[in-house]
Amino acid sequence: MSGMSVFKDREVLITGGLGFIGSNLAIELVRLGARVTIVDNMLPRQGSNFFNIKDIEAQVKVNISDVRNQLSMNHLVKGKDYIFHLAGQVNHVDSMRNPIQDLDINCRGTLVLLEALRQFNRSGKVIFAGTRGEYGSSVTLPVDEDHPTNPKGIYAVTNLTAEKMVLVYDDVFGIKGACLRITNTYGPRHQMMHDEYGVFNWFIRKALDHEDIPVFGDGRILRDFLYVDDLVACMLATAATDKAYGEVFNVGTGVPVSFIDLALKIVEIAGSGRAIYTEFTQERKEVEPGDYYADITKIKEMVKWVPEISLEDGIQRTIDYYRENRKEYW
Numbered sequence: 001m002s003g004m005s006v007f008k009d010r011e012v013l014i015t016g017g018l019g020f021i022g023s024n025l026a027i028e029l030v031r032l033g034a035r036v037t038i039v040d041n042m043l044p045r046q047g048s049n050f051f052n053i054k055d056i057e058a059q060v061k062v063n064i065s066d067v068r069n070q071l072s073m074n075h076l077v078k079g080k081d082y083i084f085h086l087a088g089q090v091n092h093v094d095s096m097r098n099p100i101q102d103l104d105i106n107c108r109g110t111l112v113l114l115e116a117l118r119q120f121n122r123s124g125k126v127i128f129a130g131t132r133g134e135y136g137s138s139v140t141l142p143v144d145e146d147h148p149t150n151p152k153g154i155y156a157v158t159n160l161t162a163e164k165m166v167l168v169y170d171d172v173f174g175i176k177g178a179c180l181r182i183t184n185t186y187g188p189r190h191q192m193m194h195d196e197y198g199v200f201n202w203f204i205r206k207a208l209d210h211e212d213i214p215v216f217g218d219g220r221i222l223r224d225f226l227y228v229d230d231l232v233a234c235m236l237a238t239a240a241t242d243k244a245y246g247e248v249f250n251v252g253t254g255v256p257v258s259f260i261d262l263a264l265k266i267v268e269i270a271g272s273g274r275a276i277y278t279e280f281t282q283e284r285k286e287v288e289p290g291d292y293y294a295d296i297t298k299i300k301e302m303v304k305w306v307p308e309i310s311l312e313d314g315i316q317r318t319i320d321y322y323r324e325n326r327k328e329y330w
């Protein structure tokens with residue numbers, strides 16, 4: 001990645017760093033010469049996995065703690081140049097079953113982090129990983145940042161609220177914060193235990209297990225699928241761009257793909273599995289916003305980032321990773 005020398009010898013905190021996106025980000029930051037600290041509470045049924053950081057474990061500090069713990073966060077933010085805030089309750093279905101926990105982690109956790117920065121490190125820069133779910137059902141496509149925000153589930157409500165908190169602390173206290181509304185992301189190091197979030201990776205598991213890949217409804221709903229290395233590059237480019245702070249950006253490919261086409265492509269590349277249609281479960285239906293693909297003009301122009309990995313290439317890389325490491329994830 002060019003122009004990333006800015007991270008050399010920088011102190012970086014990654015909340016949720018044992019999870020999918022956080023661990024991929026940590027690996028790249030270590031490669032770039034950053035001094036990385038991870039904080040993660042290993043929330044059950046989410047993506048934390050020590051195997052994710054196996055290749056860098058000697059080069060990172062890991063603190064098993066909770067972003068809601070004010071004393072921990074007060075200590076951890078000190079001296080950090082960048083804070084990538086990825087710790088969150090990420091399970092859409094769970095956010096409806098247990099909304100209080102979702103609120104507590106995603107909103108109070110973000111506020112505790114921001115308060116730690118306000119009191120102990122006002123020069124730390126925050127990159128917040130929000131979700132395209134903040135928009136809810138699309139009224140126009142592709143979706144740009146001015147599109148109305150009408151979240152469909154509590155997870156999306158708490159992400160939108162956390163995003164606003166980051167922007168308020170940027171505005172009022174001058175704690176620099178850049179907010180990303182990230183599309184469905186897939187790739188190596190995602191949890192493969194269940195299908196309640198991360199449907200792309202779940203399709204890959206089903207294909208590798210020679211099983212049916214369940215596609216809800218008529219399979220025609222459109223999504224924008226981003227490979228995790230592209231997201232990592234985007235997060236770093238955003239962090240390194242001064243004028244990105246105080247802003248909200250869509251992050252995606254801008255390329256719509258239907259769930260049925262995705263399932264068929266995975267079957268073709270894996271050489272196993274079979275796409276089948278199935279009814280939506282009630283829980284899924286409740287949080288399904290319908291078609292989404294991002295307008296990424298803003299981030300392309302301001303941050304100079306563009307996704308580079310094709311869908312086919314991303315599927316192949318993901319399959320290769322899990323073929324080699326399945327026992328760590330199944």
Ligand SMILES: NC(=O)c1ccc[n+]([C@@H]2O[C@H](COP(=O)([O-])OP(=O)(O)OC[C@H]3O[C@@H](n4cnc5c(N)ncnc54)[C@H](O)[C@@H]3O)[C@@H](O)[C@H]2O)c1
Binds near residue numbers: 088
């Ligand atoms: N993966 C996607 O497609 C996607 C899309 C949009 C936004 N996001 C956001 O990106 C972030 C990372 O998601 P991911 O896909 O890597 O999920 P993940 O489940 O793999 O990682 C989340 C990590 O956060 C940790 N965590 C949860 N609550 C915590 C707490 N209270 N204190 C400390 N650690 C805590 C978990 O243990 C886990 O390791 C989340 O905030 C998610 O909402 C992800």
